[in-house]
Amino acid sequence: MNRPLTAILADDHAIVREGLKLLISAMDNVSVVAEAADGEALLGQLRSTRADLLILDLGMPGVAGMQFIATIRTLAPHLRIVVLTANIEPRTVRA
Incomplete structure (x- = not known):
């Protein structure tokens, strides 16, 4: 069996972090x-x-x-990043 993925949650809203932790806790591999x-x-x-x-x-x-x-890429080039944002600017969404 492969080792689980490890994740860091970065959000200024504690309720969002708690919700993400709840979702992730239902996964066997994260x-x-x-x-x-x-x-x-x-x-x-x-x-x-x-x-x-x-x-x-x-x-x-x-x-x-x-x-x-x-900056993150410099510190942790191996890290996969999932971006959350409420910004709907087309330029931000495309990036």
């Missing part, structure tokens, strides 16, 4: 290993926690959109 409520906390988690997957809210404090993803 486990949450860290959480962050802002960009600074996320960078700290990325430096101290090895994860396979990041679920990232682009609208949380300390996250400067797509530029922040470039």
Whole structure:
């Protein structure tokens, strides 16, 4: 059996993080290993926690959109990123 994927949840709304954890807990192959409520906390988690997957809210404090993803890629080039955003700007959605 393959090892489970490990995930970091990054969203400034605790209720969203709790909902995501609930969904993920129903999966056999993914486990949450860290959480962050802002960009600074996320960078700290990325430096101290090895994860396979990041679920990232682009609208949380300390996250400067797509530029922040470039910073993440420098710290954790292996990391797969799923972006959550309420921004419906076509340019943001396409990126």
